[in-house]
Amino acid sequence: xxxxxxxxxxxxxxxxxxxxxxxxxxxxxxxxxxxxxxxxxxxxxxxxxxxxxxxxxxxxxxxxxxxxxxxxxxxxxxxxxxxxxxxxxxxxxxxxxxxxxxxxxxxxxxxxxxxxxxxxxxxxxxxxxxxxxxxxxxxxxxxxxxxxxxxxxxxxxxxxxxxxxxxxxxxxxxxxxxxxxxxxxxxxxxxxxxxxxxxxxxxxxxxxxxxxxxxxxxxxxxxxxxxxxxxxxxxxxxxxxxxxxxxxxxxxxxxxxxxxxxxxxxxxxxxxxxxxxxxxxxxxxxxxxxxxxxxxxxxxxxxxxxxxxxxxxxxxxxxxxxxxxxxxxxxxxxxxxxxxxxxxxx
Numbered sequence: 001x002x003x004x005x006x007x008x009x010x011x012x013x014x015x016x017x018x019x020x021x022x023x024x025x026x027x028x029x030x031x032x033x034x035x036x037x038x039x040x041x042x043x044x045x046x047x048x049x050x051x052x053x054x055x056x057x058x059x060x061x062x063x064x065x066x067x068x069x070x071x072x073x074x075x076x077x078x079x080x081x082x083x084x085x086x087x088x089x090x091x092x093x094x095x096x097x098x099x100x101x102x103x104x105x106x107x108x109x110x111x112x113x114x115x116x117x118x119x120x121x122x123x124x125x126x127x128x129x130x131x132x133x134x135x136x137x138x139x140x141x142x143x144x145x146x147x148x149x150x151x152x153x154x155x156x157x158x159x160x161x162x163x164x165x166x167x168x169x170x171x172x173x174x175x176x177x178x179x180x181x182x183x184x185x186x187x188x189x190x191x192x193x194x195x196x197x198x199x200x201x202x203x204x205x206x207x208x209x210x211x212x213x214x215x216x217x218x219x220x221x222x223x224x225x226x227x228x229x230x231x232x233x234x235x236x237x238x239x240x241x242x243x244x245x246x247x248x249x250x251x252x253x254x255x256x257x258x259x260x261x262x263x264x265x266x267x268x269x270x271x272x273x274x275x276x277x278x279x280x281x282x283x284x285x286x287x288x289x290x291x292x293x294x295x296x297x298x299x300x301x302x303x304x305x306x307x308x309x310x311x312x313x314x315x316x317x318x319x320x321x322x323x324x325x326x327x328x329x330x331x332x333x334x335x336x337x338x339x340x341x342x343x344x345x346x
Contacts, residue, residue, distance in 0.1 A: 003188035009058030020212035033199035036209035051076035063155040082149035097129040119147040157189040240277040279318035290330035
């Protein structure tokens with residue numbers, strides 16, 4: 001049973017097509033992250049689902065109920081959708097209790113207090129009911145925003161870059177907490193971010209968008225290890241490409257010599273293909289007679305990326321930061337045996 005089903009959804013701003021026959025299905029209790037470059041349509045899609053977007057064509061179904069189609073266009077307040085924004089959007093003149101209770105005006109004061117107290121406990125803010133937004137940290141304000149959205153008891157939660165205003169340490173601590181909370185509450189959610197690291201940590205699946213369409217959807221590891229295109233490969237992480245020619249089902253000729261492929265691929269003999277190599281799939285050894293030269297080292301804490309000039313091409317290689325290799329040293333490169341991902345060179 002799906003929490004959200006989108007079929008053939010398009011959106012136009014004047015002559016610009018922002019969403020292009022987009023298809024998406026979100027299962028019950030699932031979190032999907034929408035990734036993509038600025039302007040690809042991520043936020044427009046959230047607004048369309050929430051009922052805040054005009055100029056649409058297609059179909060949007062939430063919890064087995066059409067909220068938008070050729071004959072239906074429910075207003076935002078009738079769609080049972082919670083929306084959490086980047087800037088928290090709390091009412092500055094209301095305290096935490098009143099911010100969370102804003103959508104509970106039809107309930108008695110006793111029921112409001114009971115539900116708000118439960119929500120404050122859920123987001124670990126017991127004792128903060130009388131504080132005002134300016135008295136809270138960014139992470140605490142976002143917890144209040146999430147509690148307020150949960151108070152509405154939505155069928156679907158939408159999050160538009162909710163962690164981008166937080167520093168790195170607080171951000172990933174909050175991501176872990178909110179993911180656990182959503183799973184405990186069996187909440188279905190669609191989450192927009194520019195950060196693939198946030199998507200990896202928060203979502204069950206990644207939906208990568210390009211020019212108003214979803215070009216690939218799947219578990220984060222699938223998009224990273226088995227991208228459908230070079231666009232997906234490059235967006236999901238650092239990439240190297242090596243021209244290879246098949247010899248048989250498992251052997252390929254390359255500038256690195258013969259390479260062994262663990263998986264069987266459908267290839268044409270004599271055709272040149274482009275092999276995707278992640279930085280961790282290239283092995284580097286220091287040797288006085290090495291063909292490669294280390295040109296640059298980017299230190300990133302526990303690991304570092306090294307740029308190596310090898311046979312007139314630059315390759316990015318990932319190594320532990322304990323490595324004593326220095327810029328200018330000569331090295332030799334080799335490729336780990338692995339399941340190949342290849343793209344045809346035209």
